[in-house]
Amino acid sequence: MSRLAAGGLIDRSQPLRFRFDGRDYGGFAGDTLASALIANDVRLVGRSFKYHRPRGLLTAGAEEPNALVTLRAGARAEPNSRATTIELYDGLEAKSQNRWPSLGFDLMAVNGLMSPLFVAGFYYKTFMWPAALWEKLYEPLIRRAAGLGALSGAPDPDHYDKAHGFCDLLVIGAGPAGLAAALAAGRAGARVFLLEQENELGGRLLSERHEIDGRPGHLWAREVADELSALPEVTILRRTTAFGVYDDRSYGAIERVADHLAEPLPGQPRQRLWKIVAKRTILAAGAIERPILFGGNDRPGVMMASAVQSYVNRFAAVPGRRIALFTTSDSGWQVAADLRAAGVEVAALIDPREGAAPMALPDVPLFAGGTVTSTHGRILRSIGVRAAGGRVTRIAADVLAMAGGWNPAMGIGCNLGSRPIWSEAIHSFVLKAPPPGMALAGAAAGRFSLAETIGDGLREGMAAAADMGHEGHAPPMPRTSDDKAGVAAPWHVPGGRGKAFVDFQHDVTDSDIALSVREGFRSVEHLKRYTTLGMATDQGKTSQVNAHALLAMYSGKAIVEAGTVLSRPPYLPVAIGAFAGHHRDADFRPVRLTAGHGWAVEQGARFVDAGQWKRAQWFARPGETGWLETVSREARAVRSGVGLCDVSTLGKIELSGADAGVLLDRLYINNFSTLKVGRARYGVMLREDGIVMDDGTTTRLAEDRYFLTTTTANAARVMQHIDYCRQILWPELDVQAVSVTEQWAQYAVAGPLSRRLLQYLLPDLDLSNEAFPFMAAAETRWRGVPMRIFRLSFSGELAYELGVPAAYGDALVRALMEAGRPLDATPYGTEALGVLRIEKGHAAGNELNGQTTAADLGFGGMMSTKKDYIGRVMAARPGLTDPDRPVLIGIRPVDRVSRLAGGAHLLPTGVPDIAAHDEGHVTSVAFSPMMDGWIGLALLRRGRERIGEHVRAVDLLRGTDVEVEICSPVFVDPEGVRLRG
Amino acid sequence: MADLFLPAEGAFAPFLETLSPSGNGRLVLSEPPARGIATVMARAGQGAALATRMKALYGIDVEDAARFVTAGDVALVGTGPGAWLMLREGAAPDWAAQPAGELDGLASVFDQSSGYAVLRLGGAGAATLLSRGAFIDMHPRAFPVGAAAVTVMSHIGAILWQREAAVYEVAIFRSYAASFWHWIAATAAANGLTPMRSA
């Protein structure tokens, strides 16, 4: 055990058990998986991506590139989880990744021996030819060899929530700067959201021994957190990471509600996706320490100095017995001091900066002006140090802590395209032009000392609150302990032994970058793509700046010229489930149920999706052997008796106003201002480019009031189109329009017995042909409820549609069934509806396919020549009036017994099946009980001139080739006798 | 005669029945008693005259804004420029003919009494629940009593307003009631709210 006997912020009264790679260990509440592993002397935690090199923990934070583990097992297994951010819970189970058969002995490590092959651009160079092998051979091989964790393959068992937030001030990061900012703005009365990726607020204060007002910094953090929690306008979101900045001050954040538990509590979401709109934002995300580039810098035991400091101070977990420090920044000296204070032996402190001595370190062998040139041991045992004079010595050390300076963690600040620029003052990139409304504070702004960070926070917090009209007194600036922040530029030790890793997660080394430059990939963007640097799950948090410094060095440029890359959201990987939220499986999208849905369920309906609607597809009866038998029975019932169909899903729009008729005349190819009150008319509307948009019937309810129907699919689109016409094209017209689709439950009652059925239901109504002819409409009452009756027919039979307010729709359909019982009234679904309309040659969605004109579909005669309407001019273009165009016709198999397939192409007989002979295609097919065989509708070149001709319906997908006869699309009752019966 | 009317079927009734009438009161759900709902849209250039007529008829102060105003048994929810939902408590199924006649020439009135299902949400947790779905600032300063909004919740178009302190109503198209309810139930649970129905 490497746990200090006392100290740290862990709760020793709460011991926890956990399992890593099948072995049981113990830790405490307050541990991360990483700190608990360190406390248990587990030093090997993963294998690298490309070379399968053994790797240990590098960091103590979200930037960790090495310690990726698969957390949990079964369906909840989550690969590529960073051990450094996993809060330990009792029973935690994790496995290392990317090793086979085991972490200690990995056969794939042979890749390391072949490493000269795996240079930058390796995939591009090696697997170029033959291209056909890429998908089948190379890619699967590479994926198996060079992978990270594997998904469970099981559905995610957890639920995800979504939330929206609005605030005056969003503070990202609850370290000293963020706490100070939230406190200043919160006290002034501003609405503040404070986001912290950990559960504990305090940031670096939790890991350092700095004092504020003479007391440990973490106590100050706790006091501020307590005060903030009590302020009603302040919301603290713990375990929450802001992962992206979007236009107009919108932010995305992920709250890990239950990731610190073995599994979520009942009802509890695993995570919550926040969309936050913030008038002001303070990015106080701190800084990320950068590695030093020297040979063997990836050996397990080489860690970031800030991580060593965090493990020792915060978690009382000591990663080594003899720790050496390689530092180019003053912060490394502080780590040495902290180690000594904790009683840990410091083997050496090597600082290449000549004459740097920010503090006195008695008992620590100092190598001023020295560098580390090598590391040794499978897990670190010793280091090679070149002293200022050039003499190289071996020093025994089991941990080498490297402190290569600090990079402001401004990642999401670049999301909107602001490119960071190089600062000579801090030897890193800073964001000078953050997104609108955002300010940076503290280390994220490149101001690293504790006094600066708190000062920044207070100042920016006050400024943001004042901008929002909240004036207050700034909290007093607390006294802070001395915090030296001197630092050198990114440091590279040339000519060391072994690879010097830049990107630990993607195994990119200094020589890969040198090669990339030699081969001409000299822009930061090219370098990134060519070497894959920064493209792993850590998105280059520890590697980007070092790489760009090397790129500048190798290409002989200043780093300020080389520049750096931008970052896109997300800052950290976000589970897809969080974006889906509630909307998966049955809730993937909302479902719309008609008023008669429950009735249809009782009738044994099978449902089909029509957009969001559930429509009854057919109503199978016991003993029926298949859908075709059911559908044919339903269709026959309509032709010979009476059927009932729920048509509530058709789009319904009411137009009212003095100019409603004028608008309709401009919307449709035919006229509606001439329609009589109490009459309906079929209409076709075009897009402005001359193609059919939609069709339906429109009824004139009163002089200034029309009721139009749209297809189910186009309801929203037509409503939008009507609004466009009345608001933009002709705002001078007095027309009001609204969707009443949901107000009316509507049922088709179709068949020769439909009049008798209606008469049972509405005995006082005169439904005779004289009083209520085809296309008549009336408003009446049924049991005190408003009812609309239309004599419309989609089936070609004597038929009516009845509408009542949807709250009475269930009652109506049951009443219709009751009234129809003596007539054996038969419910029919969308399939029978399809059969009936195909038998009548009515165009529907398959024919209104966004490519057909009114003339193609046989409506040419309806196109008014006496008025302007949308699409009129463009419909007259030669291409749309070409006599060679495919037009709607009917087809029947010549042998009458063959089955037809929708989508088959029509080709002349006796020619090869090639596109050059394509003359059209089959749009809709059905088995027609009336014709006792399969029939179809098709679009065929010059089809109307070719009635009686034989062509072939060729379906290369299903492998069918059927000789068909071209016929009129109206198979049943072409004279319309039944319709008007 | 009122007793001849069929009872209107409440779209949320079957779901509300599954809730307990007792609980901590942080989220209380109910369906307002059957009421008339109509879309009222001003005729071109008649906005001012319409407001005057409605004031005279119903004593209501019409606002052409996203607001909920009420007077007696009539309420108006602004849904767009020159457009409102008119709510009429205790209305008969054919009630809309009356305002249509009264406002003839000044407004078009479209009955939507069946088109919308209305859920009432009360309690300290109601605003939180609504804000999980609506990308609208539900803070009492931003969305006070009398505020209204047409928006989308859980991919379902919704009109919501605050009737009185911590009592909200949400109108959605009726066919979405089951999906909307499912979202309400899941989201309440996800936020530690146990919905109860009003006794």
Next chain:
Amino acid sequence: MRVKCPYCGDRDVHEFVYRGDAAPVRPAADAGEAAFADYVYLRDNPAGPIAEHWYHAQGCRNWLVVERDTRSHAIAAVRLAREAAR
């Protein structure tokens, strides 16, 4: 992205449907095919400010004229199209 609807206020972009350039005006009925082809198909594609038509589909159902800079997505002004047409 946020669009400040003149009626509904500041709303997330997902409530809106985008149509495009607001400049083309529907030609007169007798303007001829060329004028209509222009109106239907030809659009400027400026890198910079442009007035566009957006529909507040999940809100007040009004068509809006949105003045947007295509380089930054910054929106300078939003008006009701009905009023902009006057």
